[in-house]
Amino acid sequence: MSKKKFSAGLAVFLAIVCLIVGCGIGLVGGFTADALTYKSDEAPHMHVEGALQVHFVELGNKYTGDCTYIKAGDTDILIDAGSRVDSVTAISEYINQYVTDGKLEYVIVTHAHQDHYAGFTKRSGSIFDLYECGTVIDFALTNQKDTSTMYQNYKAELADEVAAGATHYTARECIEQNKNVFDLGSGVTMTILDSYYYYHESSTENDYSVCTLFTSGDDNYLFTGDLEAAGEAKLVEMNPGLPEVTLYKAGHHGSKTSSSDALLSVIKPEIVCVCCCCGSPEYTKTDANQFPTQQFVDRIAPYTDKVYVTTLCIDYDAGKFEPMNGTIVVVTGAAGVTVTCSNSDKVLKEWDWFKQHRTCPAAWK
């Protein structure tokens, strides 16, 4: 790897800090899933321990978008880097607490919408520039044209990363080359699921989303990007034995067009995390269809009330937002599965926003 991604001095300093913090936690909590939770005024400094950690990272602006950082033992994985180019600052400040060697072993770019891939598109200063990326897995198809500056930049940044030594597969190549199951160590497996829209064109970019399943013992964690209902039905069909899941990242930010019954009746999620700016008119002025939508709530409710949301919109036009749960961390460790949030641990139905804007489903009463 020829790129100098990270100051060695800084890496050593962070390693020492982590060692000290880690020892502290070890003394107090015995290195289980204990979490030190800091509230929003101190965010994003939150340190958790556990064999498998899934962090839904707040993105530092008013826009809905996805960035999921996963730590499996010493293996670091990033799924998406939305929502805007400037989110790279918030993302890197957060994940640098954990990525102490400047290396992301796996990077998954689900689809070519800016709320998912903007952070990979900055010429000089993208995630690809800041970190040494081992294996990059991205979408097989896109409707983006080469005239799109953001898409051009993505391709150039990816090419640079490959030139620097990264391995690149599209999700379709992973399937076709039988390289879709990755042993991450610490008993954790990452599987790139098969999906109809790796092979067939769609009018909706969302359908091209790379879908990934992580497994740790009996616990499964599903990430479908922004895949919509038709794609979800195919996902179930094409991946026989899709398991019930401990954690599901709400498809398409809790849109009414995703998290269909066809998928939910198979995966029966226990914990659901929604990456969005809750109640924002960014995509629609219709209240019930703003993320997380009423239809999403109604379909999820029979399975679980453990629904968490990253960010709350205060005033979209004025650019005002604040953490709702904040950065949400789902940790699987010796103590089982725990959810720790940077701002609040309240579930969706307990928020005033929910009481004012959503009809409470019977299952949540």
Ligand SMILES: [Zn+2]
């Ligand atoms: Zn999206």
